Amino acid sequence: MPYKIDHDRPNCIGCGACAAVAPDFWEMSAVDGKSDVKGSEREEEAGEIVRETLEIIDDQYTKNKEAADCCPVNVIHLLNEKGEKII
Numbered sequence: 680m681p682y683k684i685d686h687d688r689p690n691c692i693g694c695g696a697c698a699a700v701a702p703d704f705w706e707m708s709a710v711d712g713k714s715d716v717k718g719s720e721r722e723e724e725a726g727e728i729v730r731e732t733l734e735i736i737d738d739q740y741t742k743n744k745e746a747a748d749c750c751p752v753n754v755i756h757l758l759n760e761k762g763e764k765i766i
């Protein structure tokens with residue numbers, strides 16, 4: 680079953696927790712200190728990344744759920760195959 684990561688990047692506070700918990704999927708930007716989803720599709724507005732999305736498979740869900748659970752500002756969302764928000 681496919682899932683989707685949906686990162687509300689503008690509201691990321693750059694704490695680094697997601698990249699520490701799931702470094703295969705998350706990394707910290709050297710440009711502005713916020714996190715990025717590796718290999719994600721990026722939506723930009725006025726030169727700023729406003730959303731990052733990435734489809735993931737079952738095996739990749741647990742690590743990203745951990746990342747979402749540890750985000751202190753709840754800007755990491757996971758959607759199910761129907762596009763419904765799990766977190």
Ligand code: SF4
Binds near residue numbers: 694746752
């Ligand atoms: S855990 Fe949340 S606030 Fe911290 S870097 Fe990751 S997305 Fe940003």
